[in-house]
Amino acid sequence: MDPLSDLLWLLKLRSYVSGGFDxxxxxxxxxxxxxxxxxxxxxxxxxxVSVEDTPGPLRIKAGECFLLPHGKAFRISSDPSITPVDVQSLLPPVADGRIVTHNGGGDFLSVGGYFTLSAGQADLLLGTLPSILHIHDTANSATLRWCVERMRRELADGLPGDFIVAQQLATLVLVEALRVHLSQTPAEQRTGWLSALADARLRAAVTAFHRAPGERWTLERLAGEAAMSRTAFALKFKEVVGMTPMSYLTRWRMLLAADRLTHSRQSLSQIGAALGYESEKSFSAAFKRIMHCSPRQYGRQNAGETADQSLERARM
Structure with missing residues (x-):
């Protein structure tokens, strides 16, 4: 898989469509x-759309979407000066995930939902994103508009399997939104791990060690993957990502280790060896430094966690 797919898979991305608003x-x-x-x-x-602690409202038009990665309260309106009603007052006693109508409907329609990520290391993705992402299709792409229209039809038509289809479409919306965000952000304003994927040379290095995290990577080898000098690569990576290449590599290895501790029966020595560590002791020390607990403690705390338990923990 590519690095973004790797990260979304490890963070256990799950999409949920909560319904429409008419x-x-x-x-x-x-x-x-x-x-x-x-x-x-x-x-x-x-x-x-007005988001708390964020300057000025944004105008969102048909075929566009917005994402709120940091959990802030927000308001949608036809006019920012109108006194809002609480969304809870509009919802039916038993939410059915369909379209909620307000003021008779007919002038505005949106489809809403959310994505959950496993706790602990989600900041690898969320820490790179602003409080609100306003996403619209690029000139030569209609992917986002197609996904939005298809989600609307699935919720409105009530066909068998509609929520499964809508959830998959929501995942497409997220990936497309991240792609568009990267393409629309000027190079000088890109920061964080995700931004490394927008730079062809840094992306080559990130992709290389994602494909083979257990290799004996050195700064020189990674710089070679990026077709850059050792010094230029180290400076560029730290400038864009906010951490050194070797720090990122260690953190990525620990994410992989955490997943294997939870979902496999491999021993500590087997996991450590697969991720490039010569001894269980060195692997355990690196894991505790990044994850703030020992591998054994992490395995005991997370063993047998179900998808529903993961969701519940993410909501807390």
Whole structure:
């Protein structure tokens, strides 16, 4: 897999479509703080989005979406000056995940949902993202608009399997949103691990050690993968990613180790050897430094955790 797919898989990305919102006339709805990555995709009309502690509202039009990676409360409205109602007052007593109508509907329609990630190392992705991402298709791509329209149809038509289809489409929206975010962010403003994937030379190095994390990587070898000098590569990587190449490599290895401790029956020595460590002692020391507990403690704490338990922990 490529590095982004690797990370989303290790972080146990799961998508959930919570339903649609159909509004008519003037409206303003307040949403509280949330867990995971909240998203809204506008299928018809347009709205203003205001996020707490973020300057100015953003105008979101049909075929566009916005993502909120940091759990902040937000408001969607036809006019930012309108006093909002709480979204909880609009929901039916038993949420059915369908489309909620407000003010008779007909002027604005959005599809909403959220993504959960496993706790602990999600900042590898979330730490690279701003408080709100406003995403729209690039000039030569209609992927996002197609996904939004298809999600609307799945929720409205009530066909068998509609929520499974909508959830898969939501995952496509997230990946497309991250791609568009990278392509639309000026090079001088890109920071964090995700931004390394937008630089062809850094991406080559990141891809190389994702494909073979157990190799005996050195700074010289990674610089060679990037077709850069050792010094230039080290400086560029630290500038963009915010950590040294070897620090990132160690952290990635520990993410892999954490997954294997939870979901495999490999011994500590087997996991350490597969990830490039010559002894169980050196592997355990690196794991404790990054994960803040020993491998054995981590394995005991997370052994047998089900998908539902992971979701519940992510919501806490």
């Amino acid at each position: 509004a008519g006339g003037d409206f303003a709805v307040q949403f509280g703080q949330h867990d995971g990555i909240k998203f809204h995709a506008v299928a018809a009309g347009a709205c203003w």
